[in-house]
Amino acid sequence: MTELLSIEGLGISFGGLKAVNDVSFAVKPGEITSVIGPNGAGKTTLFNMISGVYMPGSGTVRLLGDDVTGLSPHLLARRGMSRTFQNLQIFQTMTVLENAIAGFHLQERGPVLADLLGLPSSRARARKAEVGARALLARVGLERAAEREAGSLSYGSLKRLEIARALALNPRVLLLDEPAAGCNAVETEEIDHLIAEVAASGVAILLVEHDMKMVMRISNHIVVLDHGEKIAEGDPATVSRNPAVIAAYLGTEADHAQH
Numbered sequence: 129m130t131e132l133l134s135i136e137g138l139g140i141s142f143g144g145l146k147a148v149n150d151v152s153f154a155v156k157p158g159e160i161t162s163v164i165g166p167n168g169a170g171k172t173t174l175f176n177m178i179s180g181v182y183m184p185g186s187g188t189v190r191l192l193g194d195d196v197t198g199l200s201p202h203l204l205a206r207r208g209m210s211r212t213f214q215n216l217q218i219f220q221t222m223t224v225l226e227n228a229i230a231g232f233h234l235q236e237r238g239p240v241l242a243d244l245l246g247l248p249s250s251r252a253r254a255r256k257a258e259v260g261a262r263a264l265l266a267r268v269g270l271e272r273a274a275e276r277e278a279g280s281l282s283y284g285s286l287k288r289l290e291i292a293r294a295l296a297l298n299p300r301v302l303l304l305d306e307p308a309a310g311c312n313a314v315e316t317e318e319i320d321h322l323i324a325e326v327a328a329s330g331v332a333i334l335l336v337e338h339d340m341k342m343v344m345r346i347s348n349h350i351v352v353l354d355h356g357e358k359i360a361e362g363d364p365a366t367v368s369r370n371p372a373v374i375a376a377y378l379g380t381e382a383d384h385a386q387h
């Protein structure tokens with residue numbers, strides 16, 4: 129199957145520390161790939177290199193076969209990669225609908241003059257963005273909250289709003305940074321369903337998540353990092369039986385026990 133996103137030998141050092149070293153894997157359309165590993169394993173750093181936040185020290189990121197290594201997040205978004213953040217990027221005092229509409233405007237080059245002059249073309253664009261935003265809110269189960277102030281939403285709903293905004297870019301690849309962090313069991317399950325539905329629509333999903341139960345439940349493919357290196361990859365059953373993976377997690381528990 130075609131690889132939408134492929135990571136080849138990616139690495140970066142901070143000072144003398146190799147935070148990520150020679151990591152390779154591929155993400156396929158319609159599949160959910162998760163990156164896991166103990167604290168400090170390099171998950172966030174890897175994510176930041178893939179999504180254009182950090183320039184990799186070595187290696188290549190390919191999107192639909194094109195080398196996109198080091199492109200800025202907004203250029204990646206135009207090419208079909210969007211992401212959510214661990215710390216939500218929601219405008220708390222705007223309505224839910226306005227937040228979703230903001231997602232649409234991120235993809236535009238912005239004929240700013242037309243907008244400033246209130247030309248018909250700009251009004252038509254605004255109308256189109258609103259229709260699209262309402263459809264997205266329905267997709268994530270927030271249509272009835274459209275007129276509410278975003279700051280009044282539950283945490284799980286905010287997480288779904290953040291995913292809606294990323295979907296406004298109509299991505300081929302969606303990167304989710306801890307989509308269930310801070311959510312209770314019911315909210316986590318709702319997010320599970322949403323992610324599975326997005327994957328089923330053909331989007332390639334890459335996620336970093338600490339909730340191991342969720343990872344095992346929804347992933348097609350898991351990549352395990354430890355001390356910046358890929359130590360295993362495969363389906364959930366294979367990875368959870370892998371002795372190197374078990375040792376990496378037991379190792380961190382032993383460290384905690386000593387402190």
Ligand SMILES: Nc1ncnc2c1ncn2[C@@H]1O[C@H](COP(=O)(O)OP(=O)(O)OP(=O)(O)O)[C@@H](O)[C@H]1O
Nearest residue numbers: 142145146147165166167168169170171172173174
């Ligand atoms: N900007 C930075 N400058 C220096 N060191 C960094 C920087 N970012 C990360 N590191 C180091 O790189 C290593 C990997 O960190 P990273 O945050 O990517 O791990 P992680 O797997 O995401 O951890 P966690 O599960 O705790 O979020 C750690 O040793 C961390 O201290």
